[in-house]
Structures are given as structure tokens and as C-alpha cells.
Amino acid sequence: MDFGVELFRYSKSIYGGQSQMIGASFDLLPWFAAAGVAFILLHAAFKLVAGKAAHKKQEQ
Amino acid sequence: MADSSSTPDVQQKVLRHTLADRLYHWLMALCVFVLLGTAFLPILGIKFEWVDIHWMTGVVLAALVLVHIVRALFFQDWRSMVIDGADIRDMARGVVPGAETGKPGKYNGLQKLFHLGVAIFVLGIIVSGLLMLLKIDTPFWRRNPYWFGNDTWGYIYAVHGLFAMAMVTMIVIHIYFALRPDEWHLTRSMLRGWITRKEYQEHHDQSRWKI
Numbered sequence: 085m086d087f088g089v090e091l092f093r094y095s096k097s098i099y100g101g102q103s104q105m106i107g108a109s110f111d112l113l114p115w116f117a118a119a120g121v122a123f124i125l126l127h128a129a130f131k132l133v134a135g136k137a138a139h140k141k142q143e144q
Numbered sequence: 145m146a147d148s149s150s151t152p153d154v155q156q157k158v159l160r161h162t163l164a165d166r167l168y169h170w171l172m173a174l175c176v177f178v179l180l181g182t183a184f185l186p187i188l189g190i191k192f193e194w195v196d197i198h199w200m201t202g203v204v205l206a207a208l209v210l211v212h213i214v215r216a217l218f219f220q221d222w223r224s225m226v227i228d229g230a231d232i233r234d235m236a237r238g239v240v241p242g243a244e245t246g247k248p249g250k251y252n253g254l255q256k257l258f259h260l261g262v263a264i265f266v267l268g269i270i271v272s273g274l275l276m277l278l279k280i281d282t283p284f285w286r287r288n289p290y291w292f293g294n295d296t297w298g299y300i301y302a303v304h305g306l307f308a309m310a311m312v313t314m315i316v317i318h319i320y321f322a323l324r325p326d327e328w329h330l331t332r333s334m335l336r337g338w339i340t341r342k343e344y345q346e347h348h349d350q351s352r353w354k355i
Contacts, residue, residue, distance in 0.1 A: 092302060097294065105298035108305030110187045116309040120316025127320070130241070137242030 089115065157338035158355055160250070160330075168212050169334055175205040176266075176311065183308055199280060202273045209270060224250045224353070225259055249352030262314055265307040272304040 090109040097104050161169070178201045182194040216222045231253030234245040238253075251259070279289045279297075292300070322331045329343045339347075344355070 092298075104294055105302065106294075107298065107301030108309065110184070110305065110309075112306075113184060113187070113309050113312065116313045117316060120313040120320075123313075123317050124320045130239075134241040141242050 156341045158341055158344040159337055160333040160339050161337050163337065164215070166334060166337060168208060168215075172205065172208055172212075175201050175208065176315070179205065180308065180312065180315075184312075195280065199273075199277060199282070202270070203277075205266075206270045206274060209266060225256055227253060227256045227260070230352070231256060247347065247349035247352070249349060258314070258318070262311075265310050265314065268303050268307040269311070272300045272307070275300050276304060 089111045091112065092105045093107050093109050094103045095106045096102070179198060182198040182201070186192065186194050216225070230246060231248070234248065235253040235257075237243045237245045248255075275292075277285075278291050279287055281287045289297070321327050322334075329339050329347070333339050344350070344353075
């Protein structure tokens with residue numbers, strides 16, 4: 085799957101025109117922030133389900 | 145233990161974080177925000193002279209982390225931050241809604257896992273950042289970019305960048321937990337140092353966190 089995001093930044097070497105990795109791609113920054121938001125949503129959803137399960141257990 | 149109804153309020157508090165630990169936490173937070181701001185704001189289009197602020201703050205963070213490591217290893221109970229079998233069992237049970245889990249010691253398994261993640265990322269950023277200082281002139285040394293070949297510099301920059309972006313994820317998660325109402329007592333303890341004895345009894349296994 086192509087998300088159109090490079091993992092690394094590359095530059096052409098001045099000596100041979102060879103492509104060289106020069107660091108991480110900062111296009112990934114929104115993805116890292118989104119990973120944090122995704123964790124929050126998953127955790128909040130889980131807490132909701134777990135809370136309901138605990139409530140049900142108490143009623144029984 | 146004294147009768148709680150007659151004990152003065154001050155005796156009802158359990159010290160969780162000493163002043164030194166809280167200062168370390170908030171100074172580290174300040175450094176991390178300055179470092180992320182000076183690193184990523186120019187990339188997001190907000191241009192300013194960021195290099196000097198960035199490397200100087202990085203050196204301050206490295207010094208803070210060094211002090212923290214020495215304190216944690218030699219003057220504190222570093223075992224309280226090590227993930228043990230009970231933590232793994234509780235984390236595994238914790239993913240099943242409604243499953244019974246034991247009470248944690250001073251820190252629960254997820255907090256220890258978070259600390260481990262932050263430790264790995266911050267140490268990786270500090271080591272790569274200190275190496276990157278070789279590429280800039282400072283009042284203390286002249287730049288010498290020939291210590292490493294271009295390939296090695298590429299890896300050093302990649303680690304620095306990837307781990308810095310991973311810290312964005314960690315901070316989002318950390319702030320989320322700090323703001324959750326069921327974690328407010330822990331957030332308060334990072335501000336004021338203490339939790340109440342009731343919170344200690346409710347949330348912690350007293351045999352795993354002895355006070």
C-alpha cells in the first residue's frame with residue numbers, strides 16, 4: 085500500500101550522483117501524532133467496554 | 145496506623161514524588177517541548193534561528209537525564225520501575241474486559257512500559273544529538289563533520305529524527321493519561337508530591353509499594 089510517504093530523506097552525493105540517506109522523513113510527523121490520537125481513541129473505547137462489563141458483572 | 149478520623153490531614157498523605165523528582169519531571173518536560181518546538185516548527189513553516197536554542201537545550205536535557213540515572217540507580221529504588229511477572233500478568237488480563245487484575249506497586253505495568261519507551265527514545269535522541277554536535281561550531285569546539293562517513297551520519301540523523309517523532313506520540317499519550325479523571329491523583333502527585341492514604345489503599349498493593 086502506498087501512502088505517498090517516504091520513511092527517509094535522500095540526497096544525491098556531490099561525488100557520484102549516488103542517492104544517499106540523510107535522515108528520517110519529516111512527512112512522518114503527522115503519522116506519529118495520529119498514532120497517539122489512535123491510541124487515545126482505542127483506549128477510551130476499551131475503557132467504555134470494560135466499564136460496561138464491570139457494571140454488568142456487579143449487577144449479576 | 146492511627147484512626148483516620150482523628151489523624152491530622154498532613155499524616156493522611158503519602159509521598160509519591162519528592163521535590164527533586166518533580167523538578168526533574170517538569171524541567172525535562174520543558175526541555176522536551178523546547179526541543180520539539182525548535183525541531184519541528186521550522187519544518188512546519190515557522191522559520192526562526194533554532195539551532196543554538198536546540199543544541200543548548202539538548203545539552204541541558206542530557207545533563208538532567210544523567211543526574212536522573214545516577215539518582216535512580218544509586219539513591220532510589222530503581223526496581224520499582226522494572227516490569228516484573230505480576231505486571232505482565234496484569235497487563236495480559238487487563239486487555240480482557242471485566243477480568244480481575246491485581247493492584248500494582250508504585251507504578252503499574254503500562255506506566256513502566258511507557259517509562260521504558262521514553263527512556264529508549266530519549267537516550268537514543270541524546271546520544272545521536274551529542275554526536276550531531278560534532279557538525280556545528282560552539283563556544284567549546286570547532287565543527288568536525290569528518291568523524292563519520294556520510295552513510296553513518298545518515299543513520300545518526302535518521303535515529304534522531306525518528307525517535308524525536310516517536311516522542312510526539314509518547315507525549316500525546318502521556319497528556320491523555322494525565323488528564324483522565326481516574327488518573328488525576330497521579331497528576332496531582334506530580335504537581336504536589338502526594339496522594340492520599342485512601343488513594344494509596346485503593347489503587348496500590350501495599351506489599352508491592354511499601355511506604
